Amino acid sequence: MADLPPLREVIKAHGLSASKALGQNFLFDEQLLDRIAAIPGDLHDKAVLEIGPGPGGLTRALLRAGARVTAIERDSRCLPALAQLEEAFPGQLTVIEADALKVDHAQLMGEPFAVVANLPYNVGTRLFTNWLSSQQWPPHWQSLTLMFQQEVAKRIVAKPGSGEYGRLAVLAQWRSRAKLAMKVHRSAFTPPPKVMSAIVHVEPDAAPEGVSVSTLARVTEAAFGQRRKMLRQSLKGLHGGLEAVEELQIDSTRRAETVSVEEFVGIARQLDQSTK
Template structure:
């Protein structure tokens, strides 16, 4: 195992600092990073996609775990320390300079499966997450998602029916996948410390319900939660066939969106997908 200098020394040597514009908050605690890398299980010899590695804190933990890491980073300042990591772990690290929102992630690995692990930049985290969970093709090429989010966002991902946090993000996350909060991370673990607590979310894909269009489910939840304080008869009236679907399924149109279960949303989308 290569003997690497402390991450703080690397950052100081390269004159790096976290920038708010890129949503950066650096983690230096190597034991914490090791715990994060262990969440999806053994990574030895497996493909891993990391988004926003920054100076390479989590990247180190992934490489030490034996993963073959492909990292996407748009901050040119981080290219040099990442290149040094690549030299320390020959053949294990590929760094792509670019915007992760504009790259086809699956194409980076050909036909091979891959896990996704990332301390996601706060300003693009939700967009990347919903992109990985969307689309008609299922199961996805990725085997699991292990991602850092603000705690509030993490709670929205795992929220249950009849809670204030339950919404479109919960339905998208739960209808054909299983999310859980793997650990909470105190704000003091970061440099600079963010204003809020964070959490590691771990998501594994499950079977996709039959007869349901992912796009239709998105349309249903978009309409229902777009006016979440209104009854379904109001929020869904603009979606053709939705009110008839409620009647067919025996769902009271006087209910509000947050009272429906994920299974009920799937049932509505199934009727409308037919």
């Protein structure tokens, strides 16, 4: 590994600034970045997908950890800075200039991989739900270590009965284990965002049998689309929804935010069975 100039110097040398349109916020604290790279565990010789590396702060930490990194970056301004890292870590880094939402990540990686990323705020939730909605399970990814706005992170790990609990929590927890791994203060970023951030770590778990992603999505969309209403109202428009609730002996006067992940899975399973 060649000696690398500090990130601030790299950004200055290439005339880079964080793009608000691309949801960019840069991290310079290398100790913090190394802590983030350590969350997924030992990455030595492991395939890692990074989305939105920017000037390469987190990328450096992943490379120092021994990972083989494939980084997808759509901001062409950042490519020269990333090219320096490719030279400094021969054979460890591949940079793809593309929109991550339009790339088949499994095909690109070609092997099981971990995702580690300081996701751009404007596409983070869409990428996350795409990874969690994979028809193939276990998925090609082995873990997701992702930075979100703290408000979004809390929604991902929320438990029933809390104000944050909703569709995102059910999607993240019905066949995965999700935890809030680290909070990151807004002052750690350049420029500082208006909100606090947090890192969520997700690992796939065994999928419950007899239930499809699409059916579970329909159930939670109906239930949380009118979250202040009782299930007997919110599921009224979902064909077979109230019958499934009755069959499972779930009180139809409850609201969606009190229904557990397991109960939502049960409702979806009943619907799938009724259509066979």
